Amino acid sequence: MANSYRSGPIYLLLLAFCMLGPGHSLGAQEKSSLAMMPMPAHVVPGEGEFPINGNFGIALEGYKEPRLERARQRFLNTLSRETGIPLWREASFNPPNFIVRTGGPSASVQQLGEDESYHLEITSTGAQLTAANPIGVIRGLQTFLQLVRITPTSFTVPAVIIDDNPRFPWRGLLIDSGHRFIPISAIKRNLDGMEAVKLNVFHWRFADNQGFHIESKQFPLLQEKGSGGFYYSQDEVREVIAYARDRAIRVVPEFDMPCHTTSWFIGYPELASSHDDPSHSSAMDPTRKETYRFLARFIKEMADLFPDSFFHTGGDECDAKEWETNPHIKEFMQLHGISDAAGLQLLFTTRIHVILASHKKIMEGWDEVLQPNTPKDVVIQSWRGLDSLAEAVRKGHQSVLSSGYYIDLNQSAAEHYMVDPLGVGTATLTPAEKARVLGGEATMWTDIVSDENMDNRIWPRTAAIAERLWSPQALQEIDSMYQRLAIVSQKLTYYGLRHRLITDEMLERMSGEPDPVPLKVLAAVVQPPRMYERQDLRSYTDFTPLNHLDDAVPPESDTAREFNAIAKRIVAGKASPQDWRQAQEWLTLWRDNDAKLEPLLARSYLTQELAPLSRNLSQVAEIGLQALNDLRENRVVSRDIRQRNIDFLKGSEKPQAVLLLMIAPSVEMLVQANRTQ
């Protein structure tokens, strides 16, 4: 009987080995380097190392406040998880060898551009962290935690002198609680992750057509009718704001208006442009006084709830037709000489701007808010490209870049990393214009991401974006980025993030197997298609369960990236014997996988659709093995056969079951390199 469930553990580990092997074991060189992310502005390596052991003690000196005490305890908790030494208990009693000195307080509400700098000095006998205020201390403590590593004698941090401060003052992560309700626990653990990589703005979006997920006491039908019963109470919101402040993170709320607002209309249909059919309306009526009376009260309530100086009112993607086909609105436009929907939106923006100004809030909006007469103090969040960012700052607006940081679109860490708010598209800006580029924001839209798989969309890639926004512009080495990203990714698990666990858990669930090895083999080499292609391949509603393989796998296949690097070296004639062997072994694994996976796929309704993809992996690998052998032997290949293989590979590069076979292009590269007559 034992036969029938021959066991998990060893398969699991072998799988991990077979699949993830090379990319994940770092050489001695990288291990001895300083695997920080974001890399600090100035780093001077020293000699020796400071041991972290049971004698570690920490003292807070200078300015004191409870937030610093909590930061110290949080630091000790993480250090304890990093080392397995229960310093969370002991380090307060030991003589201090890590001195943390705080100059003075920070603003009572964290401000844009507030000093985040710190100085960290580590010698073989002790460490000192100094900063002007608690924000700098919070940043420096995270740097210290990133430096911890194990050695033959103990856990240590290397001797080093670091002077650090951020390049941009606005380094954000948007979490979209509008499309889907995201539980507080998921919000909190991602705030922990943000602290780890020194992000400082949590852009929290509460409503969209699909739902209204925050409590309004002024207009309770908003959540009562619009949330399906799942919304954040104002107490919970305050708890998150305090949690974020502890981590030196500002919370900027977004209430997207006047469009993306269907969920508002369930409780308050009078707000809708289409009174006859509010449930199919997504735009507020910008022509009625009542709309502004409602919003004035609503904004006052939320402006009181959220202490931050900035207040985001969305403004994106208004459907011009909804206004322009409405007789009542058309009449209004004629009466006031407004020629188009853009004019209506400007009217709306101007009115909202006045309301926000009365509460001393700085208005922020998406690209579409930018119009010729938009008030100059409105901050533009650019989602359409660097051009629109440049246009905004040229027109005098402060701006935040999100185009290129859409982490829901399954781009690689490298792609995100190479997007610079002051990169190519903004190169011709004047210094004054450049100064108006505040930074950037990764955006975790939840159209087709849930709280379950959210962590693996956000992490580790957002760490690369965080580095782009914090570290010197000159830092551009992709290989170094990926090497440090792997280490940071591991350390983020000490913060409770689930990005490294999710895939396996979901594969187990969808297969009904405690350890579905062949499915893991397939999962390691596929990715969901980039950009908006997923929506074209499967129909998603707000209620579509996100439990397929395309939901489970990370947006970027590490294995495929590794294989691609090897294939490139082989084609370039620069491959080592180990490269050849590795390629051979991986291709053999993949070729033989379908035979084992196929019976497993049939047993579950969630995996049946993967059968063609699995067959393709085997066939692509078969072609790859042949090409590899031909290359090794320098064999001449028939032009016809080569073309047939290339045709097949091209076909295999198209999505199947909403997934791309990421090794197909590398195999094609090998085939292309074969000699023909």
Place this chain on the structure above:
Amino acid sequence: MANSYRSGPIYLLLLAFCMLGPGHSLGAQEKSSLAMMPMPAHVVPGEGEFPINGNFGIALEGYKEPRLERARQRFLNTLSRETGIPLWREASFNPPNFIVRTGGPSASVQQLGEDESYHLEITSTGAQLTAANPIGVIRGLQTFLQLVRITPTSFTVPAVIIDDNPRFPWRGLLIDSGHRFIPISAIKRNLDGMEAVKLNVFHWRFADNQGFHIESKQFPLLQEKGSGGFYYSQDEVREVIAYARDRAIRVVPEFDMPCHTTSWFIGYPELASSHDDPSHSSAMDPTRKETYRFLARFIKEMADLFPDSFFHTGGDECDAKEWETNPHIKEFMQLHGISDAAGLQLLFTTRIHVILASHKKIMEGWDEVLQPNTPKDVVIQSWRGLDSLAEAVRKGHQSVLSSGYYIDLNQSAAEHYMVDPLGVGTATLTPAEKARVLGGEATMWTDIVSDENMDNRIWPRTAAIAERLWSPQALQEIDSMYQRLAIVSQKLTYYGLRHRLITDEMLERMSGEPDPVPLKVLAAVVQPPRMYERQDLRSYTDFTPLNHLDDAVPPESDTAREFNAIAKRIVAGKASPQDWRQAQEWLTLWRDNDAKLEPLLARSYLTQELAPLSRNLSQVAEIGLQALNDLRENRVVSRDIRQRNIDFLKGSEKPQAVLLLMIAPSVEMLVQANRTQ
């Protein structure tokens, strides 16, 4: 650069391993069976299955209370995690096809022996759960969750009729927050696990010599001086009690006295037997009136805090010498005609019994509390064996068995499973005596277990103990137990338990590698020694970091158990070709592992001690491969060589680095089976 972190040529070998086939996956037979644990009392399988999809709806009928609403939401949360379908949001709006009917309320404080029965009936079109009270509903909902599985058409639960009720009314888990402070989050997730397997008593132990970890408002120096700053506030305790009640779990507090009490004496030295040296005293002075005055106030405070009818006052392991060598105590003994320490303990027990009775609490104590004149209503928790349990019930005491359920001692699930409170040692009891056996308790002592690795000591083995205490005595099939245990173990991850994650996280940390494959290979075949041998092999204090391999690995090696089963089949001549292949591949993997692991071990102070163990694994595997080949060829082996190998294997069965090489006995079995001249 990718070159620099490529890993070794282990691939070829592993490749073969990975391709071994679907042997690890459960057979169709097991999948179609009902993988519940604990197995219900009466199960009648039906025809067909009930689909769990987006149309699933649940309704609560009959008696209503907020706890039932919360149970429903918790049920939906778990069901959502099991399926990836966001039923937590939707199932309240769908027309109900799962009807839950509650007869009436349960007691306001959950009572021993309260009705936990339920009736669950599932057809292809719907499900009905009925129970007399919320406790039965809570039990039945967990059974439903265990039945969920994936099929080619959808997630389903099979048609079935279940009538269920527990065999014993006391089914507990002790968590020892005395030796080490265990954070509330860890307590809560283990209460979730307890609910999943229908345990109903959380025995929460707050103090030991090492620490006093609960707030006393009457005697605040207890926690202020005795806790190192880490203790549960009374609000937190109330929160846990409410959390447990929601899960139909009673909370029985333990304050161990009069011994194991050094931590009390830091704040209140006058309680100690030795006034001169209270910090080296572990026993209270049972002769002074002040001791009882103190305890009367303290017990009143705690009796008010904990609503349960039972109150555990420990009473174990008093050091007779501490009393008998104390002149003041000796004088008291002579004066009152008390001849020995046992007499003093009886005096103490009697006094405490009176105090507890005045608060309407039933006293519970460990074995040592049982003396000829101990009041008959004192419940005895037996930790020394079934004999002491039998003695207690013969003397008229109700009793709870913990001997055999010490989950800190690294015994196998099978060993625990075969311990029955009414088993061999108690077979001669009369029915009346048997009725006084209330059940049993798994004990998670934390002498050398921390909150980090606690989950992998508790789970999944405690599910096997839970089955022993809930299910019919006749259920004794070890193979079936292990098969269901593997499924339950996976499902427990949906409750947030970390038992399946801990080992890998700790291996990564101790090696400093994101994916230390060869270390995982070693880890999968070793176990910490059973019973109290660990303490003999390493010196542990309260502050010893528990971050070595013996802390990281589960108490039971699944791989070694599997290998052992294969070796047995080979020796018995009943092995399949796949058995032979599997044995060959595993042994080859192990033989070749040291070459890869050895350089890795040297880099970390936590893994250096493993070098001899790793070498041994390779050598044992080498011998195993030879024996396997000799068996296959039916070769005659020299008696000398065989004896030399057996001697070496015997040596390898001894612990190294506080770990046992669990495959060595199986290899010895293969060697013993070789023919000699």
